[in-house]
Amino acid sequence: SYRKGGYHAVRVGDSFSGGRYIAQRKLGWGEFSTVWLAYDTQSSGFVALKIQKSAPQFAQAALHEIEVLSAIANGDQSNSKYVVRLIDHFKHTGPNGQHICMVFEFLGDSLLRLIKHNHYKGLELNKVREICKCVLTGLDYLHGGLGIVHTDLKPENILLLTTINATKDPIRSGMTPILERPEGNPNGGVTMNIIEKKLKQRARRAAARISGRRSSMGGVGGTPKSNRSLDGIDLRCKVVDFGNACWEDKQFAQEIQTRQYRSPEVILQSGYSFSADMWSLACIAFELATGEMMFTPKGGEGFSEDEDHLAMKMELLGKIPRKIAVGGARSKDYFDRHGDLKRIRRLKYGCLDKLLVNKYRFSESDAHEFTEFLSPLLDFEPEKRPTAEQCLQHPWLNFKNQKQTEVKNESGVERVNIGMSKLQIKVGK
Numbered sequence: 001s002y003r004k005g006g007y008h009a010v011r012v013g014d015s016f017s018g019g020r021y022i023a024q025r026k027l028g029w030g031e032f033s034t035v036w037l038a039y040d041t042q043s044s045g046f047v048a049l050k051i052q053k054s055a056p057q058f059a060q061a062a063l064h065e066i067e068v069l070s071a072i073a074n075g076d077q078s079n080s081k082y083v084v085r086l087i088d089h090f091k092h093t094g095p096n097g098q099h100i101c102m103v104f105e106f107l108g109d110s111l112l113r114l115i116k117h118n119h120y121k122g123l124e125l126n127k128v129r130e131i132c133k134c135v136l137t138g139l140d141y142l143h144g145g146l147g148i149v150h151t152d153l154k155p156e157n158i159l160l161l162t163t164i165n166a167t168k169d170p171i172r173s174g175m176t177p178i179l180e181r182p183e184g185n186p187n188g189g190v191t192m193n194i195i196e197k198k199l200k201q202r203a204r205r206a207a208a209r210i211s212g213r214r215s216s217m218g219g220v221g222g223t224p225k226s227n228r229s230l231d232g233i234d235l236r237c238k239v240v241d242f243g244n245a246c247w248e249d250k251q252f253a254q255e256i257q258t259r260q261y262r263s264p265e266v267i268l269q270s271g272y273s274f275s276a277d278m279w280s281l282a283c284i285a286f287e288l289a290t291g292e293m294m295f296t297p298k299g300g301e302g303f304s305e306d307e308d309h310l311a312m313k314m315e316l317l318g319k320i321p322r323k324i325a326v327g328g329a330r331s332k333d334y335f336d337r338h339g340d341l342k343r344i345r346r347l348k349y350g351c352l353d354k355l356l357v358n359k360y361r362f363s364e365s366d367a368h369e370f371t372e373f374l375s376p377l378l379d380f381e382p383e384k385r386p387t388a389e390q391c392l393q394h395p396w397l398n399f400k401n402q403k404q405t406e407v408k409n410e411s412g413v414e415r416v417n418i419g420m421s422k423l424q425i426k427v428g429k
């Protein structure tokens, strides 16, 4: 993809926007772009630099993304809405063409990384609550405040405010910025290796310092693989990737969302709105709490991936009401006139709270309470799903506070959690 119309090849020390930004290392990439950690010489801080592929369709997509991101930034001057902040944008001409570049505040690892880091085990419910509150605050702003549908909510597109591994965090690791491409060395590859080695050495030293400090407080250092601690990681997060976002009243794509997070109305093509994001949010919350995706449909002999997906949804959440099942532009492909699936006849019905107890070993009460939070978001009738604003009022999000009691002991007042099976009773730090 590093050819005309494609990605722009970047080397450590390359400068952008008339020397303002200097590339430090690659952070990630998507279908349309590569994303680099860069040093902003104007603000003397680190930023994320997204460099779009250069072909016209990518440039056009970037311009649309910038329009959405600008509306987001304009409406949130104090940057308090848990949505990524666009700092700047410009064009950069390279051998493969002209690339639109976006500069973002630097954020940490994605929720997908967090789930992997946790060995697909599922996070403590209090951590799931913290994350849900951030995402819901972001969604309330996007939906209620701006009229924007994200359309591609998934763990990859929600980034923590910090990196899990302190050595990867330029600020926590005390990284010294690289300010220029090494002079007199046309062979960037070799130079880059030397710089990267030096950076790694420096990061290792910083890590040793940090983990030393942490483990002396009983934290991360030397934690066994099976139970990696997330202590000390601030689990606040922000919504990113507005490449597919749209205004509710100006939609262009029929097929939105990544498969596993796709709502039934999108599969049936009955029209979508903000509530499609709420469906995805429920799938994400389930995945955070269990470590596994809620729905992983696969096509099979005689039925498609879409049909499998609809069947799985009904097996877990109950039958789709007939008027919903037959009401979409694609309904006839999947359902007969009674609202039964044409090609998958015998469904094995279950329910969410039993699944949480039997498969994921939740306590009865945790399962029941979590299900009360999730079920309304997974209503087959999109209009019946709560809005982000309503969802923020759900008692489940504040259970921790409700159930925390102050207990006095010799070392003073401690906060303990009661009645939370996953937490048990924990006194102290």
Ligand code: ADP
Residues within 6 Å of the ligand: 027, 028, 029, 030, 031, 032, 033, 035, 048, 050, 084, 104, 105, 106, 107, 108, 110, 156, 157, 159, 240, 241, 242, 243
């Ligand atoms: P795409 O639209 O190509 O998927 P994204 O905006 O999702 O691009 O960015 C691709 C990847 O780059 C992300 O998954 C993430 O790993 C990284 N990334 C994006 N924005 C940031 C940021 N602000 N801070 C840190 N990393 C980022």
Ligand code: MG
Residues within 6 Å of the ligand: 030, 156, 157, 241
């Ligand atoms: Mg992405």
